[in-house]
Amino acid sequence: MLQKMRSKKHNKSEMVMNVKATPYVAVEEIMEKKLEDITTILSSSGDRKSKLYEEVLSMVEKGLFKIALRRSNGVKSSAAVFLGINRNTFTDKMAKLGISCGKNHK
Incomplete structure (x- = not known):
């Protein structure tokens, strides 16, 4: 069990390091979520074109x-x-x- 906890902690710290090492990935994820909201709002107008x-x-x-x-x-x-x-x-x-x-x- 202790090994599993250490493994989970290690995996979590790797994820944090990856985000720090690649800030563009984190920014892309944030942008994509925001763009999803924006496109939902704008596309609800029902314009044909x-x-x-x-x-x-x-x-x-x-x-x-x-x-x-x-x-x-x-x-x-x-x-x-x-x-x-x-x-x-x-x-x-x-x-x-x-x-x-x-x-x-x-």
Whole structure:
């Protein structure tokens, strides 16, 4: 019995180490659960021609841009660097997503 307890404890610590070693796996799992909820809500509208893919991508992109702007105190060049994209691309996408250049990005 003691061996089983040690084995379970060892397996649990391995799982924790794996999550720590691969944070992207944990993030992907969280994102997938959230996306499941989001797609359920959006798909319940009953539209015959769904634009679910475009809508969800736009929401994710808009969220990332707002986070980048907050973290960079509204400095677009720094926000672009944070996201790993060109400043001009960042500015163009901001306009497409309807994000203002103001300092308040909630």
